[in-house]
Amino acid sequence: MSPRSQTLLWVAQRASAxxxxxxxxxxxxxxxxxxxxxxSAAEILGRTRGNPGWLAFYSLxxxxxxxxxxxxxxxxxxEWAAWRGRGCDxxxxxxxxxxxxxxxxxxxxxxxxxx
Amino acid sequence: MSxxxxxxxxxxxxxxxxxxxxxxxxxxxxxxxxxxxxxTQTVLDVxxxxxxxxxxxxxxxxxxxxxxxxxxxxxVNGVPRWTCRTHVDKVAGDxxxxxxxxxNLPVIRDLVADMREFFDKWARSRGRxxxxxxxHDEFARVAPASTERQQVESGIECxxxxxxxxxxxxxxxxxxxxxxxxxxxxxxxxNDVRDTAGLERLRAVSGDAGCASCHTHLSCTERCPKxxxxxxxxxxxxxxxxxxxxKGTL
Amino acid sequence: xxxxNHPGWWAFLVHRISGIALALFLPxxxxxxxxxxxxxxxxxxxxxxTDQPLFHIGMWGLVVLLAAHLAGGLRVLALEFLxxxxxxxxxxxxxxxxxxAAGLAFALAL
Ligand code: SF4
Ligand code: SF4
Ligand code: FES
Numbered sequence: 001m002s003p004r005s006q007t008l009l010w011v012a013q014r015a016s017a018x019x020x021x022x023x024x025x026x027x028x029x030x031x032x033x034x035x036x037x038x039x040s041a042a043e044i045l046g047r048t049r050g051n052p053g054w055l056a057f058y059s060l061x062x063x064x065x066x067x068x069x070x071x072x073x074x075x076x077x078x079e080w081a082a083w084r085g086r087g088c089d090x091x092x093x094x095x096x097x098x099x100x101x102x103x104x105x106x107x108x109x110x111x112x113x114x115x
Numbered sequence: 116m117s118x119x120x121x122x123x124x125x126x127x128x129x130x131x132x133x134x135x136x137x138x139x140x141x142x143x144x145x146x147x148x149x150x151x152x153x154x155t156q157t158v159l160d161v162x163x164x165x166x167x168x169x170x171x172x173x174x175x176x177x178x179x180x181x182x183x184x185x186x187x188x189x190x191v192n193g194v195p196r197w198t199c200r201t202h203v204d205k206v207a208g209d210x211x212x213x214x215x216x217x218x219n220l221p222v223i224r225d226l227v228a229d230m231r232e233f234f235d236k237w238a239r240s241r242g243r244x245x246x247x248x249x250x251h252d253e254f255a256r257v258a259p260a261s262t263e264r265q266q267v268e269s270g271i272e273c274x275x276x277x278x279x280x281x282x283x284x285x286x287x288x289x290x291x292x293x294x295x296x297x298x299x300x301x302x303x304x305x306n307d308v309r310d311t312a313g314l315e316r317l318r319a320v321s322g323d324a325g326c327a328s329c330h331t332h333l334s335c336t337e338r339c340p341k342x343x344x345x346x347x348x349x350x351x352x353x354x355x356x357x358x359x360x361x362k363g364t365l
Numbered sequence: 366x367x368x369x370n371h372p373g374w375w376a377f378l379v380h381r382i383s384g385i386a387l388a389l390f391l392p393x394x395x396x397x398x399x400x401x402x403x404x405x406x407x408x409x410x411x412x413x414x415t416d417q418p419l420f421h422i423g424m425w426g427l428v429v430l431l432a433a434h435l436a437g438g439l440r441v442l443a444l445e446f447l448x449x450x451x452x453x454x455x456x457x458x459x460x461x462x463x464x465x466a467a468g469l470a471f472a473l474a475l
Contacts, residue, residue: 032470
């Protein structure tokens with residue numbers, strides 16, 4: 001990977017961090033609010049189903065995660081596991097794809113966009 | 116021997132410091148010494164005492180003894196420090212000292228670390244000034260109050276002691292990482308309005324071997340004996356490099 | 366180790382450990398919520414199964430890690446993008462306080 005690509009990874013990491021900072025604040029507030037008195041599927045789905053606002057919010061959240069987490073994990077693997085080659089980079093692309101796919105599946109499930 | 120007044124306490128021997136000093140190469144070991152404790156004694160004084168009075172074969176390095184040359188850095192009780200300006204009082208409250216060569220660098224012998232890689236990385240980060248003027252040109256004028264000059268106000272005071280490099284975990288975990296001092300040097304040149312190698316230098320300090328691998332531990336900033344902040348300079352490089360990458364010029 | 370005992374280094378370590386833990390938790394989280402795709406009842410069954418003390422402690426841990434990673438990340442962004450000043454110890458302390466406050470709020474809501 002060229003230094004320019006590596007730099008762009010750094011930029012993507014910071015840009016997604018800014019998006020995530022906003023998302024996580026909302027997420028934490030929602031968790032703490034929803035946790036009072038226990039959570040149930042009906043309660044979660046009642047809030048999210050058929051709500052385009054939540055659909056947009058969680059989609060953005062998931063995609064930012066899919067960008068942010070693999071870049072961070074790549075650094076950790078390079079530094080703490082000495083895994084530095086193309087194999088590591090390829091694995092991180094796969095991890096990003098997995099997060100994006102599983103994440104969007106979850107978003108569609110809880111917002112009922114598919115049903 | 117002076118006469119003692121009757122009933123007065125006998126003069127105690129000067130208190131001793133228990134000093135463990137690294138001997139040999141990477142696979143060496145600590146050797147214990149007892150060194151008389153004095154007021155306003157520096158760690159370098161202790162090392163010199165050992166070499167001059169106890170064991171002449173001890174290898175170590177120093178030159179100026181006043182914090183200017185940057186050659187006397189060692190690991191003192193687990194922390195990298197300049198030894199000529201580190202007072203024993205400050206680091207050995209309990210009278211014990213453990214002195215080792217700087218970490219993150221190969222050991223030549225005893226307290227002498229091999230600084231080659233450290234300085235090679237200055238070269239690799241294009242730490243050399245590249246000017247465009249000849250002696251027929253006018254002197255360049257750098258306004259002391261300009262932003263560029265203010266940015267490097269502290270960075271240009273680096274004495275190249277290697278303390279920050281030895282304290283930096285990114286260096287330990289990523290052997291290619293250029294390290295705080297070399298990157299700080301590059302930052303002073305990026306801000307030098309007379310310099311002409313700006314883009315090549317940004318290229319040299321970008322990516323995983325460069326500023327992207329600084330994780331803002333601030334160990335360098337915490338330990339730099341000149342109280343410089345390589346982390347701040349590296350943050351500047353990160354922004355400059357990111358901007359160039361986005362513009363497509365990198 | 367002694368050379369590392371300062372706030373900036375601890376902030377880094379917390380950031381890294383929480384980041385690893387969250388990255389590994391994400392696929393699990395998405396899989397669990399994806400259960401609702403098949404039937405709301407499956408998600409409900411999963412939620413009932415996790416409604417026990419061990420999982421509550423785990424969830425509390427995740428909330429603290431998430432809050433710590435958020436606050437630690439803002440600390441990094443502040444150091445990298447804001448004009449440099451001598452505030453990094455304050456930033457680390459504020460980040461720690463935020464993570465603990467989030468943990469407390471979650472524990473009270475449990
Ligand atoms: S930045 Fe500070 S610690 Fe690093 S080499 Fe220069 S003077 Fe020494
Ligand atoms: S702040 Fe950057 S350069 Fe300084 S010790 Fe940490 S990783 Fe190394
Ligand atoms: S001997 Fe020159 S800086 Fe210590």
